[in-house]
Amino acid sequence: MYGPLEQAYDAFNERLFDGKLPGCLLTLQRERRNSYGYYSPKRWVSRDGKFADEIALNPNHFAVVPMLEALQTLAHEMCHAYQHIHGKPGRRGYHNKEFAAIMHRIGLQTSATGKPGGKTTGESMSDYPIPGGRFLQIVDELLAQGFTLAWMDRFPPAAIVLQAAAHADAPVDLGANASEQLAAASQALTVEALAALSVRAGDAPLSAPTRTKYTCACGDNIWGKKGILATCGVCNEDFLAQT
8 A cells, every 4th residue: 555655755756846855754544534634744753863754644535535636635745745844834734825836836726625716725725636737647647657546445434425425526627638547547436336345434335325416518517316307497408417
């Protein structure tokens, strides 16, 4: 599990941060249940007095979010490391304008909602990849070399499963020329695929969503039970189920 994470860290450091980040201890931590990850400077010390920073990723999310999002978390925390070493971090982890600029430079857009239009600074901050940006280019190259995150937590908390399902309603814009491998990495595993791997929400089996998403020709969405018939009052086209 750690081998691919170290591979991604090294690739991002070289290609996105010009090799300006030192070595870092990567860990998997569930301590902050709803957090995707965190950066902690000088968290470790060796017996001969050397310090090392820590970047922690939360495995609670690995089964229910796309692989691309797990890599976004790694790059996000690396931006915190870069700002700590080369910039001026906000107090108490505040994501300030400098942090947003560092993120944008590597191809990620800060957003409080994780979607376009969200606030770009604040205490709690998500992000989304910029179509055609450097981050997506590097991830695409890694995927072309066979990169994957093969392992996942079998027992993600039910609240995180629901959170991931809501987030999946807004697919990531990868740009018009995105490769098939990148598109696949931006999709979460289906409930059926997770069930086949014996992944369960806490102690309960994952269940398929009870509502279906429908989209009309003008791009509006509605949700309802499977098999409903509805017509958009704007474009006069039927809402079609999204599978």
